[in-house]
Amino acid sequence: MRKLTYFIAATLDGQIAGPDGSDPTSGPDAFWPVGEDYLQHLVEEFPETLPGPAREAFGITAEGTHFDTAIEGRRTYQNGVDAGLTNAYPHLRHLVFSRTMTESLDPGVELVATDPVEKVRELKQQPGKDIWLLGGGELAGALHEEIDQLIIKLAPLTVGSGIPLFGTKTPFAPTYFTLTDSTILPSGTAFLTYSKKS
Structure with a gap:
């Protein structure tokens, strides 16, 4: 069965974006440290997660090694649209969960207005590589119990407040994970892989 992996960048205080939810890596309010070693690690290990x-x-043309499907929430998708990308991941099956959008902005983007848990369970039963949950916090919160693996790109910074890893509405539900891999880059960012305990 395919796994749902929440592959996400987070600060030391558990935030994935600033308070307004905008992309922390680009734009006038960008605060995310995107160093050369960070990009190189993505290119070598997670090329399918690059837009x-x-x-x-x-010059990346090969398929990725981890994911063939990307899912995201409406607000996260909007960050790409605001940057001029109606489909930031044309090399992946790309689903956007939204109850407000009625028409896809790109033929390669599938809109999903149904229950995220139900849809993810359906996706897990289909053949293929794993499913990448790329954000945001609200969708991750709705899928909290369905997440099989966490890959946290932990940046060496704090921001005080922002969008938490699982949003603000996720019910209290302790879930235990095992650290299965770690890579610490010279710039200080750590790639931490956790698998859900069964």
Whole structure:
């Protein structure tokens, strides 16, 4: 069965974006440290998680090793749209969960207005590589119990407040994970992989 992996960047205080939810890596309010070693690690280990234009810039044409499907919430998708990308991941099956959008902005993006848990359970039964949950916190909160693996790109910074890893509405539900892999980059960012305990 395919796994649902929440592959996400987080600060030391557990925030995945600033209070307004905008992309922390680009724009006038960017605060995320995107160093050369960070990008190189993504290129080598997680090339499918790079947006299409970045893949072109790095000359990446091969399929990724981890994921063939990406899912995200409406607000996270909007960050890409605001940057001029109606489909940031054309190399993956790309689903956007939204109850407000009625028409896809790109033929390669599937809109899902139904229950996220139900849809993810359906996706897990289909053949293929794992499923990448790329954000945001509200969708991650709704899928909290369905997440099989966490890969946290932990940045060496704090921001005080922002969008938490699992949003603000996730019920209290202690879930235990085992650290299965770790890579600490010279710049201080740590890639930490956790698998859910069965």
